[in-house]
Amino acid sequence: MTTAAELRACIDKVQATAGKGFDVVDVPTAAGFKIGRAEGAAIVLLTPADTSPEPPTQLQRISLEPSSLLHVRHVDGTVEDGQWGLVQLNLGELEYLDTFLSVVANVIDVIGTAPEPGQVSIAMRRLVRLFDPNPVPRGSVLGLWGELLVLCRVSNTNEMLDSWHSDVDDRFDFAAQGSRLEVKTTTLTTRKHIFSLEQVLPVQGATTSVASVMTTETLAGTSLQRMISNAEQLFASDPGRQMRVHEVVAATLGVEWFRHVDRGFDAQQADESIRIFSALDVPKVSTVPPEVSGVTFTADCSEVAPEIAPYGLAALVAV
Incomplete structure (x- = not known):
């Protein structure tokens, strides 16, 4: 089981650098997953690529791509190009980072380290519900x-x-x-x-x-x-x-x-x-x-x- 505390420790190791791509580290408890930073305050999660992907989704705070060719940089200086799923969270307010990471940890566990075709897309579709700007709040x-x-x-x-x-x-x-x-x-x-x-x-x-x-x-x-x-x-x-x-x-x-x-x-x-x-x-x-x-x-x-x-x-x- 992946935890928000584990992901926070990973994020704290990463400094975003200028240029195309993402700066990431491997998630220790989830083979095939990486987490890191993009330009600004954006947090990125790389998942195993979906072999039967749905189209990308772009919302105000989050963008999702079940399968995409990405360029990543590791903290040891090595670079890597590969096919991953991409979740990018545009936080803006870093004080909410731990709250977001609890959701990200859950997404990792939902997808699993050996997802079936379409499973990454399904998990990302569920993630959209958490940031969909259309529904009106229904409670206090x-x-x-x-x-x-x-x-x-x-x-x-x-x-x-x-x-x-x-x-x-x-x-x-x-x-x-x-x-x-x-x-x-x-x-x-x-x-x-x-x-x-x-x-x-x-x-x-x-x-x-x-x-x-x-x-x-x-x-x-x-x-x-x-x-x-x-x-x-x-x-x-x-x-x-x-x-x-x-x-x-x-x-x-x-x-x-x-x-x-x-x-x-x-x-x-x-x-x-x-x-x-x-x-x-x-x-x-x-x-x-x-x-x-x-x-x-x-x-x-x-x-x-x-x-x-x-x-x-x-x-x-x-x-």
Whole structure:
């Protein structure tokens, strides 16, 4: 398994020089991979070349070529021309380097040292989702932090991750066959959460539960980046699911997701505060005219009784 710390140590050995090509070092734990620098603050990852490549992709912060003839320089002064896949990250802000390298490490593990034809292209296509400027952010840092907290404490992490923002029912944070779980996180001193009316109405063929979390934002708290790293560690032997963690983070916060990873919240308070209750018990409006849709409201859940025997996804959350 390749780590961000290992890649950072490699990067620190490289100084970008003027001229065509890239200055690189071999990645010790991943045969066939090289990492280094290009002009400016750009970081480059060279992968095994794809023998069945898709077309190159160019975005604002990242460019991808599954197979390209490249000229590279090693730190010992030797030069090499060869066919590699190329990932070029145009950082601009070097303080985010370690965050980017955690993604790069995941990409290396997803591709593997002996990729099948097309596999490099598939990994690069998934990488595009992390930097695609088109999708609108669909959530908040606080909400995402709470979802990661829940994910990291469940008894079946694979099942929980596979249900996270799944296509089964995108109204809920976690959705699986016969079960829905919505995570609500607040920094208020009372257990007040914002719901959409659809989230607390019965779902045919499924039970819906709410995981209510209370915490405090603090500089001394557990950062979002730490929560992401904790989730990565849960899937250390499963690079595909690790990549899924990054994809949900990027889809939730948008293309500038990496700017938010330093925000931190009190994890101990949050962990001790988790309460699971039925969505049907959430205080809500009872009558809505048929001409009205998209109803959202704030509900005080302080007096909602916890579920005695949580079912489905809610039963996976250790409380």
